[in-house]
Amino acid sequence: MRNLFLLNATIVLEDSILQQGFIHIKADKIESVGEMANCPSFSDADQVFDCTGKQYAMPGMIDIHVHGAAGYDFMDGSHEAFEGIAMALAKEGTTSFLATTITNPIEHIAVTLKSLENYCAQSSGLGVAEMLGIHLEGPFINKKQKGAQPESAIIPPNSKVFREWQELSGNTIKIITFAPELDNQFELLAELKKTGVIASMGHTNASYGETMDAIDHGVSHATHLFNGMKGMHHRDPGVVGAALLHDDVHVEIIPDGIHFHPDLLKLIVKMKGLENVLAITDGMRAKGMPDGEYDLGGQQVTVREGTCVLSASGSLAGSIVTMNQARLNLTKWLNLSIHEQIQITSVNQAKRLGLSGRKGSIKAGKDADIVVLGRDGEVELTICRGSIAYERIGAFV
Missing domain, CATH: 3.20.20.140 (Metal-dependent hydrolases)
Known part of the structure; x- marks a missing residue:
């Protein structure tokens, strides 16, 4: 299964904001979310995005x-x-x-x-x-x-x-x-x-x-x-x-x-x-x-x-x-x-739509539908069910 990681992100959770957090995505689901200190290890084969300096990682x-x-x-x-x-x-x-x-x-x-x-x-x-x-x-x-x-x-x-x-x-x-x-x-x-x-x-x-x-x-x-x-x-x-x-x-x-x-x-x-x-x-x-x-x-x-x-x-x-x-x-x-x-x-x-069990928030087990916003609130990365659907040119280097 493919793995995707968002690192050093400001993550908008259901009722709080997690600073310096990670999101681990496996296949089309969110595998885990937490503080960077608890981030699982990853390999060169995984997709990794460093969200340092970005505004938020929020639900799609x-x-x-x-x-x-x-x-x-x-x-x-x-x-x-x-x-x-x-x-x-x-x-x-x-x-x-x-x-x-x-x-x-x-x-x-x-x-x-x-x-x-x-x-x-x-x-x-x-x-x-x-x-x-x-x-x-x-x-x-x-x-x-x-x-x-x-x-x-x-x-x-x-x-x-x-x-x-x-x-x-x-x-x-x-x-x-x-x-x-x-x-x-x-x-x-x-x-x-x-x-x-x-x-x-x-x-x-x-x-x-x-x-x-x-x-x-x-x-x-x-x-x-x-x-x-x-x-x-x-x-x-x-x-x-x-x-x-x-x-x-x-x-x-x-x-x-x-x-x-x-x-x-x-x-x-x-x-x-x-x-x-x-x-x-x-x-x-x-x-x-x-x-x-x-x-x-x-x-x-x-x-x-x-x-x-x-x-x-x-x-x-x-x-x-x-x-x-x-x-x-x-x-x-x-x-x-x-x-x-x-x-x-x-x-x-x-x-x-009766889909709150899998859509609408960033939580382990839900669909990996995530948007990363830049400092001015512009969309810099869109992940749809675990796959990159859009990446703004030059946003992640």
Whole structure:
């Protein structure tokens, strides 16, 4: 078995910070963690990284809502696209993710889901960010809140179609974003609850009353809070009001400084607590690419100076923020400690997906998903399940 060592590292553990520590990785798991004085011996055949002068060794980040990166989109449906995205995400400190679809003709969605299932079955997940499953965003959404989702392909919630898609995906759909007010007698919601898929309200025009009813029937998640949903009004608190007020609802946020005013984060955290907030990127294929024109779900998107909009309408169309930049933004706007940063970018996601037994923290026996940060908080090394997925040139000499 291959061995990998991080030495002289400042390690962010679950409830403490270990100075001058080591991490021993064997195969795809963390074998041991401790003080340098107790570091096991290693040979020239082992991979060794001296982390002297680095800021932190922390758990890899988890992006549960990302459509693409590096010129690729999951809707491209090819192994090349999937692998290209997984490699690009590792560069930003993301070690695992949910491949996120977009509203499209049902035949195209079906082909994409099958392709993703094949990728999951064939990929070792080593050396690239690991695909943990699928986030199905659309097509069961409200046209009035479509945002950048193609209106022509929107259809009413349909439990039969969902069952077919879940079978095609090899039961890898973990979250579904839909408009619960259009779900007749909550038929789809009942199916999601029965199969353990997270029901997320998004691209929805539900009233406050309709939203609270949906929450009572099992909705427990809000997709990119504030965006693609009815906002707060003093006579109708809307979807946003219901999501903030209900303790059982987890909320996604896109911390790019574009999708909502940064000061609203203070309101979110006061209402929800950090434990119910999950940072996402909602990244599209333009992430990591130059400004220009790009495709999203068959629509042209213009990317200029960090903002992505539909060329035809000007509606926001995803983002190009990285998970690490999202972490840095949150830290600046909320004055977060390193443990709070990890909670909102990794711990909460692992818990939400039922994977906290192997993801979300640095601990012996867990997956070796680790990010080493430089002095300015930049990603210098990303380890995905024990294999080097990214090393910044010149960071380790």
